[in-house]
Amino acid sequence: MRSQLFGLAVALALADSSIVTLALPDIRTQFDVGITTVAWVLTSFNLVLALVAVPAAYTARRRPRRAFAAGTFVFVASSLACGFATSFAMLVAARSVQAIGAALVATAALGLLSATSREGRAVHIWVTAGVIGAALGPAVGGILTQLVGWEAIFFVQVPIALLPLAALRTAVVVPQAHGAGLPRITPNVALLLLSGSLVAALFLIVLLLVEGWGTPPAAAGLVVTVMPSAAAVTAWRTPSSSPIGIRIASGAVLIAGGLAALALLPHAGWVWTIPPQVLIGVGIGLAFAALTERAVGGADEQVVHGGWTLAARHAGVVLGLLLLAPILATALERNKEAAVRAGAAEVLDSRIPPLDKLGLAQDILGEIDRAKREGTLPKIGAAFRDRPSTDEYRTLRSGLQDELDRAVTNAFSRPFLLATALALAALLPLALGRWERS
């Protein structure tokens, strides 16, 4: 039970690296900031977490219980500050402080898990909980934003974050105070690259489902549980005796393959994301646990080396965000031009009453302008809301929606391809490490 509670703490702390993904449009509207500015709600957390993970681990190694309690207090207080933020600067500042709390909680939890579980199992629970938390984040955040509002994301975390404190009183700890030594470069670089590639899997699938294809956030949340479920089952079922190098290579191949399949989606629709999600989920379950074991396992100072893996993973997330977001924005803008031209042709050639053609075209273009101002994708249905539902209008609407879906799906394929390259690049340091050893 103690292990589960510490696992819950890690999952919650690291879910914050992705939980605001679907809340960004609402936050942007509330604080009236630009599209690139609002991304700092996401980036600041990951950047600060990457920067403070190792110092936090050095703090947590001697007194993990105290560090865990302090981290929880900082996390809870800053979560409340996020929810009550009255300005954008205050929200970003609170998110940065929240990352400090998350770093303390996550690194101290590894020390506490090591004391309560056998060595390999502790790392296993720690890394699986973190990855599942990050994978579930966008869906949970989207559902809360839709049902209550973006502030609810932060308020809901407060009681959940306090729950693991119950396990703290009885936890037995063995302080670690030996020389930690240098971080293991090869697995940490591979973790950085794989985490960068997973930005596409964690953030872009949800964005594609909700913003691209108009799937309701609650339904999208259900769809994307496939990936963390596959990851959890794989991590649970894989025997730790299986060769670590093979697990890492198989995991990286599966993640790269799943991302490549997402870049090649034949049609718009959630069902097409399921096979790639299964591949990526199984890949996560194999590679992340094995890489973290290689980076942490057997080391004298597990907590410090765990801190290094945390730093590598979240530096990878920042790298992924910085690389993938502009590529997606450029691809969307380029495909939008082609889709608008094709859409204009559909309207002009349609069988709707001639005098309504220009009016409808103006309404659609107005919707495209509105979507651009608000940093979202246009909703074709809005232009048809006050028009008759005759066969002619239904056919035109379905044709335009298909055109938009195809353009959006194709625009997402570029960042997914880049993510595939990042996942494959993770195999290089591993091959180099193997070559150096032989």
Next chain:
Amino acid sequence: MGTELTRTKPLLFALGAVAVVVLSYLALGGASYQPAPVADPCVGRDWRHPDDVATVLEQVILSALDGAACQLGVSREDLVLAIRDKPSLDTFASEHGITRAQAEDAVRMGLDRAIDDAETAGALPGFAAALARRLVDTLEPWRVLETLESLRDLLP
């Protein structure tokens, strides 16, 4: 040999699973996105229901747009998107290096094309077509542009 195969079995399974999914998506057309093509404005289009007044009017406008777009070397759709408002029209003109004289020529060509198409489709009697052509030839082009601009203001 046998042990090595057992060791690498998970990697072979992974490669196999990836191949199955990626190749299936490719076979289903995953990499073949093309936006719906827009027609060449210089190629004539079939008229439909030439007996219906509203459709005749629509076809005349579309033919005129085709003719003007052909003259300017752009698609009919680009032209429609350009005339939605003044800033779009200015951007379009500067992007394509179009002067006012060229725009006037294009409008005249478009109207001529519309009259030809209407006559061919039997929607405009011969004498009316001749009269319309004469009107287009004698009308000051700037007045045609002004009329189009005022029509744009009437749009919803």
